[in-house]
Amino acid sequence: MTTTDAGPPYDAELMAAVAELGGAMRGLVEASVATTVDADELRAAADEVRTVTGRLAASRRPATQLPSLDDPVTFRRVYNPVTGVGSPLAPPLVIRAADGGVVAEATLGLRYEGPPGFVHGGVSGLLMDQMLGAATIAAGLWGMTVHLELDYRGPLPLQTPLVLRARVAEDAGRKTLVEGGIALASAPGQPLVEARGVFVVPRSDRLEAYFGAITDAAGRPRPPGRPTDATALERD
Amino acid sequence: MTTTDAGPPYDAELMAAVAELGGAMRGLVEASVATTVDADELRAAADEVRTVTGRLAASRRPATQLPSLDDPVTFRRVYNPVTGVGSPLAPPLVIRAADGGVVAEATLGLRYEGPPGFVHGGVSGLLMDQMLGAATIAAGLWGMTVHLELDYRGPLPLQTPLVLRARVAEDAGRKTLVEGGIALASAPGQPLVEARGVFVVPRSDRLEAYFGAITDAAGRPRPPGRPTDATALERD
Numbered sequence: 001m002t003t004t005d006a007g008p009p010y011d012a013e014l015m016a017a018v019a020e021l022g023g024a025m026r027g028l029v030e031a032s033v034a035t036t037v038d039a040d041e042l043r044a045a046a047d048e049v050r051t052v053t054g055r056l057a058a059s060r061r062p063a064t065q066l067p068s069l070d071d072p073v074t075f076r077r078v079y080n081p082v083t084g085v086g087s088p089l090a091p092p093l094v095i096r097a098a099d100g101g102v103v104a105e106a107t108l109g110l111r112y113e114g115p116p117g118f119v120h121g122g123v124s125g126l127l128m129d130q131m132l133g134a135a136t137i138a139a140g141l142w143g144m145t146v147h148l149e150l151d152y153r154g155p156l157p158l159q160t161p162l163v164l165r166a167r168v169a170e171d172a173g174r175k176t177l178v179e180g181g182i183a184l185a186s187a188p189g190q191p192l193v194e195a196r197g198v199f200v201v202p203r204s205d206r207l208e209a210y211f212g213a214i215t216d217a218a219g220r221p222r223p224p225g226r227p228t229d230a231t232a233l234e235r236d
Numbered sequence: 237m238t239t240t241d242a243g244p245p246y247d248a249e250l251m252a253a254v255a256e257l258g259g260a261m262r263g264l265v266e267a268s269v270a271t272t273v274d275a276d277e278l279r280a281a282a283d284e285v286r287t288v289t290g291r292l293a294a295s296r297r298p299a300t301q302l303p304s305l306d307d308p309v310t311f312r313r314v315y316n317p318v319t320g321v322g323s324p325l326a327p328p329l330v331i332r333a334a335d336g337g338v339v340a341e342a343t344l345g346l347r348y349e350g351p352p353g354f355v356h357g358g359v360s361g362l363l364m365d366q367m368l369g370a371a372t373i374a375a376g377l378w379g380m381t382v383h384l385e386l387d388y389r390g391p392l393p394l395q396t397p398l399v400l401r402a403r404v405a406e407d408a409g410r411k412t413l414v415e416g417g418i419a420l421a422s423a424p425g426q427p428l429v430e431a432r433g434v435f436v437v438p439r440s441d442r443l444e445a446y447f448g449a450i451t452d453a454a455g456r457p458r459p460p461g462r463p464t465d466a467t468a469l470e471r472d
Contacts, residue, residue, distance in 0.1 A: 055284075
């Protein structure tokens with residue numbers, strides 16, 4: 001069974017299974033940092049976790065080979081640590097085009113804690129780098145981060161609905177300037193974190209040096225680059 | 237059985253079990269993003285993962301209650317998403333005082349991927365926010381991030397030894413300026429990511445508003461603040 005979005009067809013059953021495991025893993029990660037069970041129970045859980053690891057490690061891809069569900073040209077990346085449906089690290093953000101830029105919602109659990117009760121400042125940086133990059137893609141642009149800058153007006157509480165936004169401020173050819181922020185969903189006009197980023201398309205010789213060895217699951221070269229359109233993002 | 241570091245005594249057996257589960261979880265996270273097993277196997281793994289989640293969810297702490305192993309004054313945080321021995325999200329970094337600042341080593345797996353083959357730019361921000369903050373603590377200072385800024389000179393390859401450094405550039409009372417970077421361990425003098433941060437101690441009324449509800453596992457108030465010393469960090 002195959003399905004298409006903006007990118008090449010993919011195996012919809014495999015996509016559903018990757019998303020199911022990703023969701024289960026995110027639940028386990030959160031439970032593991034919030035639990036107060038005793039040491040015996042923790043060790044028993046570790047044993048079970050290692051058993052699952054053995055099952056999944058039966059076959060694995062090398063770092064130069066993209067997952068079969070991925071398409072770097074339309075930025076379908078199922079294990080991206082911010083947006084990947086299969087990533088245990090990701091909230092995951094569902095980023096959609098809106099208001100001339102991109103927007104996403106998130107409610108962050110204890111696993112993202114920095115100061116007690118609040119989101120780790122670096123987690124805001126992680127999420128905003130992805131949001132800013134997604135804004136370039138939504139605008140039909142693309143680039144690698146060369147500068148990222150954040151101002152923190154106040155701490156972001158855990159377990160509280162947040163809204164993240166980003167939009168291209170200036171398209172200067174190979175270089176794109178993007179800005180955005182994170183606010184409480186209950187006060188979306190008052191961002192608690194403000195972010196600015198600069199994204200640059202590497203020159204062709206560098207693109208080749210960086211990504212020349214990257215292939216899709218079938219072994220065909222598959223470097224990232226500027227998409228011809230940005231329909232991989234959900235549209236309002 | 238209890239043990240002491242710079243902070244109050246803790247249950248060493250529980251600490252070992254938390255670290256064991258954390259290590260097992262990190263192995264599972266990496267296996268889950270690198271696996272090429274089929275959809276049936278992924279769904280079977282998801283079933284097993286949900287079973288472990290049920291075991292750990294049998295009892296859990298509220299967001300306002302620190303883990304029993306934690307001490308925010310000496311910054312012992314076992315589930316910190318960058319340094320926590322129990323965190324499935326953390327590499328984890330082992331940050332130690334050295335060269336008038338702090339240093340850590342890391343080799344990052346596929347779970348931290350951004351552009352194919354390279355570390356996600358936002359992950360560098362996550363790690364450096366922690367490194368810069370740790371440099372303030374190592375200097376006997378502390379603060380919450382009010383500004384974070386990164387320049388990316390080149391992408392950081394996955395599965396390659398990296399070295400991270402940070403040091404206080406200026407101590408201006410409540411405000412601390414810190415700088416640092418990430419380099420290949422094979423070329424430590426040429427940082428590929430450079431970072432600067434500003435950390436500020438919130439005024440006492442804000443500290444109370446932010447952390448007034450935070451307690452330790454026994455229910456005693458336990459807000460973070462500037463430590464009297466920084467011996468919670470390993471020293472060279």
